[in-house]
Amino acid sequence: MAAICVFCASSRTLERRWLELAAETGAELARRGHTVVSGGGCVGMMGALADGARAAGGRTLGVIPQALVDLEVADLASDELLVTDGMASRKTLMVDKSDAFLTLPGGLGTLDELFEVWTTATLALHAKPMVLVDTDGFYRPLLDWLATLAEQTFLKPAGLDLLLIADTVPAALDLLESRLT
Template sequence: MKRLAIYCGSATPADPVYMDCARSVGGGLAARGIGVVYGGGRLGLMGAVADSALSAGGEVIGVIPQALVDAEVAHRGLTELRTVEGMHERKRAFTDLSDGFVTIPGGTGTMDELWEALSWAQLGYHAKPVGLLNVAGYYDTLIAFWAKMGAVGFLRAQHRDLLIVADTLDDLLARMAAHVPTQPIVRMKTADL
């Protein structure tokens, strides 16, 4: 994996474990020679990922909608900052520029990005690994919900492993490197759907 899209929040929570995670991910990826593609912001976890990767000599590509540039939240010190019209173009660029996706803690925007990466993998729009770093149990209930979707029947058995979960970056990257794409919906027969 040469580049990973990192999905995370633009907020700075009171508990330092989340900012520490962002710094660890940014620096850890740069130390491994893995570039970062992210939302292009300078605030919160997003800024911490970027700054840590840059400080460690890593490549950081930001993709940010013009409206957020206008709101003065763009990080101006990146390897490259791409400005796009809206969120759809932003997420398409994340997919085009990266070899996989890592989600660390965040809010609704982060969830939107994670679910779209999973949905696109399920449909067959990409075959890249989708990782979730479960820092301090932040995603425990989301992981339980993913399992419930499978148990109820809304998530096909062949797609249950699309979400790759780990508690540490080392473990997550190892699991993502071992990812084997599943059969996407677009290649299934009607009887399998």
């Protein structure tokens, strides 16, 4: 099937529900036959995602900068671990290796990755589907702000429409899969 890149938090101090969401996402991707592409970390939601995928028999591909390998947070259990020279090259390689993108709750790094792939999609540099999982309204304030940007013409409505929104992981994966065929 497809290589689905998942952006999510790598913080070690998250509530259990976010770790469970990530593990369930990895397992669901594996059940559907997809390869999980991630930032290559073994901590936080990123680690739970990869562990969940492998526990369900899925394949994982991690992309991590050498600086994070040096901090001993690399997912050494990954089926394939690609090491880059920095964060920018990491994002580029993640985009190149992926057929679609799924964004779970996260912080600045997650938003950086989401906005990178979204911006490049609005510039027609790729046509890969992107879905934001808005579990429990996590991203609602951001989505409201983005709608305001479109209303004020800082963001074209067509650009806003490129980012698909789902409340659950199964619904998000259904959206992604419908765009991959």
